[in-house]
Amino acid sequence: MKVKMILPALAEAESPFWRPIKYSLFPPLGLATLAAYLSPDDEIDLQDQHVETLNLNDSPDLVIIQVYITNAYRAYAIADHYRANGAYVILGGLHVTSLPQEAAPHADTIFLGPGEETFSQFLKDFKAGHPKKSYFSAVRTLDKIPPIRRDLIKRSRYLVPNSIVVTRGCPHHCDFCYKDAFFEGGKGFYTQQVDDALAEIDRLPGRHLYFLDDHLLGNTKFGAALFEGMKGMNRVFQGAATVDSILRGNLIEKAADAGLRSLFVGFETFSEANLKQSNKKQNLEKDYVKAVNRLHSLGIMINGSFVFGLDDDDKDVFKRTVDWGVQNAITTSTFHIMTPYPGTKLYNDMDKQGRILTHNWDLYDTRNVVYQTTKLTAQELKDGYDWAYKEFYSWQNIIKASMSHESHKHKLKHLFYSGGWKKFEPMWNFLIKTKNLNAILPVLESILSKVNAENKQISDIKNEKHVVTTELF
Numbered sequence: 505m506k507v508k509m510i511l512p513a514l515a516e517a518e519s520p521f522w523r524p525i526k527y528s529l530f531p532p533l534g535l536a537t538l539a540a541y542l543s544p545d546d547e548i549d550l551q552d553q554h555v556e557t558l559n560l561n562d563s564p565d566l567v568i569i570q571v572y573i574t575n576a577y578r579a580y581a582i583a584d585h586y587r588a589n590g591a592y593v594i595l596g597g598l599h600v601t602s603l604p605q606e607a608a609p610h611a612d613t614i615f616l617g618p619g620e621e622t623f624s625q626f627l628k629d630f631k632a633g634h635p636k637k638s639y640f641s642a643v644r645t646l647d648k649i650p651p652i653r654r655d656l657i658k659r660s661r662y663l664v665p666n667s668i669v670v671t672r673g674c675p676h677h678c679d680f681c682y683k684d685a686f687f688e689g690g691k692g693f694y695t696q697q698v699d700d701a702l703a704e705i706d707r708l709p710g711r712h713l714y715f716l717d718d719h720l721l722g723n724t725k726f727g728a729a730l731f732e733g734m735k736g737m738n739r740v741f742q743g744a745a746t747v748d749s750i751l752r753g754n755l756i757e758k759a760a761d762a763g764l765r766s767l768f769v770g771f772e773t774f775s776e777a778n779l780k781q782s783n784k785k786q787n788l789e790k791d792y793v794k795a796v797n798r799l800h801s802l803g804i805m806i807n808g809s810f811v812f813g814l815d816d817d818d819k820d821v822f823k824r825t826v827d828w829g830v831q832n833a834i835t836t837s838t839f840h841i842m843t844p845y846p847g848t849k850l851y852n853d854m855d856k857q858g859r860i861l862t863h864n865w866d867l868y869d870t871r872n873v874v875y876q877t878t879k880l881t882a883q884e885l886k887d888g889y890d891w892a893y894k895e896f897y898s899w900q901n902i903i904k905a906s907m908s909h910e911s912h913k914h915k916l917k918h919l920f921y922s923g924g925w926k927k928f929e930p931m932w933n934f935l936i937k938t939k940n941l942n943a944i945l946p947v948l949e950s951i952l953s954k955v956n957a958e959n960k961q962i963s964d965i966k967n968e969k970h971v972v973t974t975e976l977f
Contacts, residue, residue, distance in 0.1 A: 506547045508564035508591070509535040509656075512575040512582060513553035515866040525932035527554040528941060530667040530716060531657040534570055534597070534619075540650035541624045548656055555661040555936075558582070564591050566630070571597040571607065573845060573868045580610040587612065592630070599865070601686050602847030604638065617641035617686060618672055620649050644691035646672065651704065663941045663948075664714045670701040670730065674718040676746070679783045680811070683718065685847030693722060698729040705734065711949050713763075715743035720759070722746075727755050731762035740952040744768035748786040750795040760802040765952040766835070766921075767799060768807045774824065778814035783849070796832045803914060803954055805835040805921060812892070813842035813885045815878045822888035830901045833908035835918050836925060839892050840870035841885060897926040921951050 511532040516522070532552050539548055551558055560582070567586045571579040576599045583593045587610075596615030600607040607614050613635055615622055622639035629635045659665040673693040674683050683692060695701075705713065720743035721727050734741075740763045747769060750756050756764075771792055772784060779787050799806055810825050829837050844851040844860065845868065854860050859876040867874050871889070873882040880888070895901065906918040935941050 505543070505545075505566060506562075506564040507539075507542060507549070508562065508567045508586070509539060509548065509550040510558065510567065510569045510579075510582060511535060511552045511554070512558075512569065512571075512578040514572060514869070515574040515578070516869040516871060517554055523929065523932075524936050525663065525929075528661060528936050529663050530714065531659075531662050531665060532570060533652060533667060533669055533716065535568065536652045536654060536656055537649070538568065538619055538623050539653035539656055541627060542653075548653070550653075550656040552658075552661075553578075555658065560585060563589065566594070567591045568594045568596070571595055571599045573599045573602075573865045576607075576865045580607070583610040592635075594626070598682050598686055599846075602682070602845065608637070612637075614638045615641075617689065618644065620646065640689065642690055644672070644687070644694050646694060646696040646700070648697070648700065651707065654707075660939045660942050661936075663944065664712070665942065666708045666710060666712055667714045667716050668704060668708070669716045670704070671695045671717045671719070671722065671726070675722045676719070676786050677783055679781070679849040679853070680842060680844065682845050682848060684849070685845075693719075695723050695726040698726060698733060701730055702733045705737065705739070710945060711738060711740055712945060712952065713739055713741035715741060718744060719749070720745055721749035721755050724753060724755055728758055731755075731758040731764075734762040737763070739763040740765050740949055742766040742768070742952070744770075746770060746786045747790045747792060747795045750798060751790060756798065756804075757802065760804060764802075764804055765954070766805040766807065768809060768838075769795070769799075770809045772809060772811045773814055773817075774828070775814065775816040777816040781815055793832060796834070800833065800909065800914070803911070805917060805952075806833075807836045807838060808834040809838045809840070810892075811840045811842050812889050813873065813877060813880065817885075818879045819884060819888070822892045826892050826896045826901070829896055830905045831908070833905045833918065835905075835922050837892075837896050839889055839896075841873055841889050842875075843868050843870045844875055897922070899923070899927070902927075917951050924951075 514527070517527040532550070535550055539550065542548060549562070549564070564586070567583070569579050569583055579595065583595060587593050592612050594613050594615065595607050595611040596619055600614050601616045604614055604616060613626065614637070616638060618641050621643045622641050626635055626639055657665065671694065673687045673691070674681070675693045677684055743764065745767055750769070772782070772787065773779060776788065796806060808829055812821060844854045851860070854875050860874070861876060862874050873885050877885055902919065902922045906915045906922070909915045909918060935944060
């Protein structure tokens with residue numbers, strides 16, 4: 505059987521402000537995970553439109569398309585094309601789960617929720633000649649799932665080919681997050697078996713890993729066992745976690761000992777009213793500066809996530825956020841305009857209030873204002889968002905933030921990582937066009953190497969934090 509698996513490009517990936525490197529970071533692991541359930545005799549072509557031109561002049565028997573909100577229209581057009589040419593088409597992913605009635609007319613079968621359990625059942629039904637119109641994931645487990653078909657991934661086209669996911673979902677319930685809609689009707693957070701996760705890590709070449717999990721520290725027992733198993737593997741890795749998980753217990757120390765060198769942290773907002781509005785309880789009454797200092801004491805760089813446009817935000821929120829990030833030596837920042845994704849509580853609430861301004865899904869990219877604002881006008885919000893990116897990544901602020909670190913090595917790491925990410929676009933474009941992104945991996949691994957304390961003060965800070973958090977655990 506000929507099988508075509510497609511990740512259509514997001515609409516923003518082809519905008520005039522497209523940064524090609526941002527969309528050449530990670531391979532489509534969701535599709536590669538499903539491919540593991542196919543027969544070894546199947547002829548599989550996995551295409552990612554972000555890094556290659558789609559070939560639509562073929563004749564597969566089965567087409568599987570992963571749908572996000574800002575590639576939905578493109579995904580539907582591709583699906584319609586293949587169905588018109590006789591292929592059996594499957595649509596699945598976040599957007600399909602949120603709006604199944606919209607997606608269904610473009611597919612022979614749709615998948616709702618995670619597909620590890622349902623895809624294998626579909627294949628049995630498909631081969632027997634009676635596939636269902638839709639499959640819903642009621643059983644949620646990652647126990648003994650087959651190894652990801654990484655042989656289908658064009659590694660040279662990604663900066664981080666060693667991306668990995670060892671959990672699904674998140675233990676929290678933020679109103680603006682897709683998670684609750686996607687995992688509705690079953691477990692919203694679950695993990696692989698530790699041995700299976702370690703085996704997957706062991707199969708990956710090189711040193712660098714990027715955990716794409718929504719919350720790598722979300723299960724303390726699993727995380728502790730995973731990091732213990734990774735010690736001695738000589739890995740350096742990046743991941744994501746919450747402020748609460750950084751401050752609680754000593755799991756962050758265990759992660760650092762295993763090789764954690766950079767962490768995506770969802771600060772989102774400094775306003776208690778905004779946190780309550782978003783149901784982001786895990787950030788309430790948490791000391792952001794204490795979390796930052798703890799990460800820095802462990803030599804961990806920080807990618808801070810911030811959301812603009814929550815109802816308590818005013819005209820000063822952009823400057824306050826940038827100033828805080830620079831003063832606290834946040835290595836990189838990811839800014840978002842609040843976006844009410846379909847299927848979320850935020851969307852449902854705003855829809856009832858008549859605040860949704862457009863249903864053009866191409867605009868739901870966290871860069872455009874698609875809802876009725878309160879204290880800010882839509883233009884003020886958009887202008888402030890653009891200003892925050894430009895200001896945070898000015899050379900003046902990159903250097904200022906870099907110099908805030910105690911360790912000279914951490915200063916240089918910050919400077920090279922932040923500056924390299926935003927200030928060398930021609931270099932990134934050249935590496936992408938020549939399919940040599942992997943050539944930068946040794947540099948990335950070097951930047952992510954461990955920061956050793958250069959004076960007793962840093963060592964004392966680390967020891968003090970460890971003692972305090974161990975007692976609290």
